[in-house]
Amino acid sequence: MHEMSLCEGIRGIVEDQARAHGFATVRVLRLEIGRFAGVEKPALEFAFDVVMRGSPAEGARLEMIDLPGRAMCYDCAVEVEIDNRLDPCPRCGGGKLMPVAGDEMRIKDMEVV
């Protein structure tokens, strides 16, 4: 379950930010999650609750924002949105696609007190 290590990474960022900006509590943390990031949301929520204990983000609400998967189609020469990594191009049906976005996960912003 890589959700635990993802949350440990988030905790590190939260603690650095708390030190740098002098806040004590995070109320809401918004995470952007790419379609292909392989994150299981229930597992992530569970891991978030466990890992944030004792940190400024303990008890914070976790909001997850889905980012679409995007790929470059070599036949159309444009970027298209796809739901699955192996989907054909939705414009031309071609299979020569290079994923360009969708496996990222990052903190979008936080509401802090």
Ligand SMILES: [Zn+2]
């Ligand atoms: Zn295409």
